[in-house]
Amino acid sequence: MSDSSTPNSAPSGSGGKLSPSEIAGSAVAPYRELTPAAFILGVIQGMILNLAFVYAALKLGFSIGGSTVAAITGYALLRGVMRKGTMIENNINQTIASGINTAGTGVVFTVPALFMLDAKWRAEGGPGLDFQLLPLVIGGMAGAILGVVLIIPLRKQMIDLDRLRFPTGVAVATIIRSGSTGMEKARLLGYGFALSALWKLVMAAGWLDFPGLFEHEELNISLGFIPDYLSPVLYLSLMNFAAGLIAGRGGIPYFAGGILAWWIISPASVALDWVPTDLEAPSGYIYSQMLRPLGIGVLIGGALMGVVVSFPAIKSAIQSLATAAETAKSGGSKVGSDEMPLWVLIAGTIAAVVLFFIAAMLTDGVSLTQALLSSVVGTIWLGVAGLIVAQACGMTDISPMSGMALISVTLMMFLLGGNVPAAMVVGVAVCVAIGQGADMMQDLKTGFMIGGRPVKQQIAQFFVTWIGAALALGAIYVLWTSGPNGQGGFGEGSALPAPQAGALMGIIDAVKSGNVPVDKYTLGIAIGGLLGAAPVAGLGVLVGLAMYLPFSITLGYGLGNLTAMWLQHRNGTAWIQHKMIPVAAGLIVGEAITGIGHAGYSILKTQGIL
């Protein structure tokens, strides 16, 4: 497809190379990539998506990535309206928009718990929680910067070497290219979109709901005889299935982990009388007390061992960052010259750690030693958690953010003597950071597939990353104070129940009462290390994730893996790339867009506008 407003002819030198005089004499505009139009559009979209998804997350308990929405809008505005947008320019737009949006997700999963806990403890006659907003803002901004700078050296490992799939990143690349890949691929994308959108609408509206058989988008497949402890439930999400399709054979270890957890460990536990016999539905106990905390430990151990095993490659990536400027100047290899320079990453890390320290010092009850400890340990943990979440997203499109938030708050409460506001400053920073890291990697995957220069995406996200955290915190404060007597604007019993924050509140209460499953975390880390050392990439992270998540999700995803493997065996690799991937991308986008629309509809209905 050729855009008539873009000059597309130029004198050509021998071998296809343009000589310097030809370039100097050419009236050809540069190939648009990091442009003011992409920057401004990305910031505006990012801010709108951030506010919308903060509200939706407080209402519904989940948030949605904004990459697909931003890519579609960018396509319409940059190419349709402005008639000069390029694919890599649209990639910059969606990188900025999703970066600002994702930072809000990290805030909305943690900060509301502070407001709600304060109100709860005061209502119980206690002194409540004394906290300030400024340390949270600074902590969130520190986390946003750290999330971007710490993940950048891992780009080569995750995208160039491991070739992690990042299914949503693939879907976004397919959207960005859809107008130029011919009508066939655009049509397949459209079919997938229509099917998924219609299915999501049916699910969200509850038209097929039948108590005991089909509820909350889950199908009970017990057939009346499969016991509850085998978790015979299937999550009927086409987006989840499509993520499995895109992962293909690579997702099988994750599926195998789910089968291990629910069809071997769970029945073995019941048979050995390790599960209380008076429970009507033992699966709830098995999941919450046994598999989920163990899964979190396995995730951590698997990720740490992954770092050990791939250390030579990570070291090589950091060395290439350090030498890239020199080799590029000398006309040598350009490989490595497409990343942000190492000095920027180091400066960014130092600046963010200082911000982290300032945020801790501004929190009441934190000594100088505690502030130093929390900023250093918090940064290290933030890096590890970011690696875990980025790998998990890369392999399965699923982010264990709430599990990482749980560990962060628990760890910091131990280090800071039970100081909840101080622990939450670190918790906010970690959640924002891991969201940014996973989002950055996903966007870099999209950039790889369409030929974007990583350094431009990194620069773009680096400069805007702080906006999302500050904006989301402001929105949460405004929403809280909009309640009666200037508080209670969200929480249980209100129009915005904030379920994720409610779960974190429960965890903080448990930590305060000494009820932390240390055995599960410790043994899980050891198992994760053993799995991570296997000659199967990411085995620890995949099995840990499978234990951490409900089996209904793993089962749907695994069916996608098996379907993709069968299709590849039957039709070959090229068919997968040119036919299956566009359909799968459409399935992901259709559910995302419809989910957003339904969230907006629910909110307007609650407000009485509809």
Place this chain on the structure above:
Amino acid sequence: MTSAEKRAAFLYALGVTVAICGAAKMPAEGAEWSDALPIFVAGAVVGVVGLVWWRRLRSQIAAAMPAQSAPDQDPFALLAGLIPDAKSLAAEVGTLQAPEIQVGVDRLLDTWVLPFAEVRQSVIDRLGMQKGAEILVTIAYGERMLNRVWSAAADGHLPEARACLPEAVDALQEAAQIAAKARETG
């Protein structure tokens, strides 16, 4: 997998499964660790034995690999085929229009680059993590530049497409040179 590898992997999986079972049991009221801890330890030991056995077998197989790979499974054969094809496209790109450039890039990707990516692990198995990573990262750079050529052609920006293709070829050639040198020095 060979049958020996399968036996090693089975022993490893068995050990890990037993370890997870032992770790899953809840401690008794007031206790910090459950009484199934010995089961966890036994499983972990079996898992470690299986893992060491499995890794040793894989190292032996990787060392024997050059004499046994089929051409479409041998990353170095794929690299050898990619370079002349890529150079040929670069030589004629000045005369090609956008759709032809896209077709040419698709051919390089489908015929050589993506199949190479499928078997990339054997590069690391045969040359080690450090050298293998250097080669794979350089190939990935070349692939990304090929994707950029495709995008620029699709956007109608032929100068960018024509300028980036030699960059892609240079990177792929650099990877081939690194691989050749690494195989010589063994």
